[in-house]
Amino acid sequence: MTAKIVILTGAGISAESGLGTFRDVDGLWTKYDLNDVATPEGFARNPELVMAFYNARRANAAEATPNAAHKALARLEADFPGEVFIVTQNVDGLHEAAGSRNVLHMHGALHGALCKACEHRWPAPPVMSVTDxxxxxxxxxxxxxxxxxxxxxYGMHVISEALSQADVFVSIGTSGEVYPAANFVAEADHHGAHTIELNLEPSAGASGFAETRFGPATEVVPQWVADELARTQK
Known part of the structure; x- marks a missing residue:
């Protein structure tokens, strides 16, 4: 049976590509109240504000390019003798731009539009309007x-099944504070996976991992990938 690596990525993996995290001091998120731009209630109150916010995020993401961490995971998917499955909390498309193909966007994607009336999905234009x-x-x-x-x-059933089959679970650039993703390490560990955190600094759930490596994503992720590929080629 081939080995399976399940990887969870969060905002920290894209930060060095110029896409801010919730906690950046001067980032885009600091200019808005999350209750206004990242909840169904906020959209119901002021859909124009929410659209303007996501149009700005879409423009920001369109200018970003994959960094060494994204590229390393794409290399891992290409060269690892088993399966590599990326579950990302990020709504940017940098994993795909780097070459990764087995990616699930659990929080959706900036390049997608959704009809709240019939749930039809289609590619989002650069600028979206509530009257579209x-x-x-x-x-x-x-x-x-x-x-x-x-x-x-999105995809919680698929994610749960993947975690139950994982030989290795890796969490990269996440705070460990947002559920259900914060519980993935416990779920993977329950099923016998070796668990690893790669992060700029320890997350809220760092103690739950069997192995931890801390530093910039562009440094720790490529090094871990190199180590993992070297291990499988012995």
């Missing part, structure tokens, strides 16, 4: 295809 008609039902019910606080992340 759905290509399927034609209703002006467009919203970003992202998962907001209070909504259920």
């Amino acid at each position: 008609p759905c290509p399927h039902c034609r209703k002006p019910a467009t919203r970003p295809d992202v998962v907001w606080f209070g909504e259920i992340p």
Whole structure:
């Protein structure tokens, strides 16, 4: 049976590509209240504000390029003799831009649009408006295809199954504070996976990992990938 590596990535892996995290002092998120731009209730109150926020995020992401950490994971997927499955909390497309193909966006993606009337999905234009008609039902019910606080992340059944089959679970650049992702390490450990945290600094759940490495993602991720590939080639 081939080995399986399941990788969870968070905002920390994209920070060195110029995409800020929730906790950046001067980042885009500091200019907005999360309750206003990242909840269904905020969208109901002021959809124009939410659209403007995600249009700004989409423009920011469009200018970003994959960094060494993204590229290292793409190399791992290409060269590892087993399966590599990336579950990302990020809504950017940097994993795919780097060459990764087996990626699940549990929080949706900036490049997607969703009709809240009929749930049809389509590629988002650079600038979205609440008056944009759905290509399927034609209703002006467009919203970003992202998962907001209070909504259920995408692909949870697929993720749970992957965690139950993982030989190695790696968490990269996440705070360890947002559920359900914060519980993935415990789930993987329960099923016997070796658990690893790669992060700039210890997360809230760092003590739950069997192995930890700390430093910038562009340094620790390529080094771990190199070590993992060397180990499998012995």
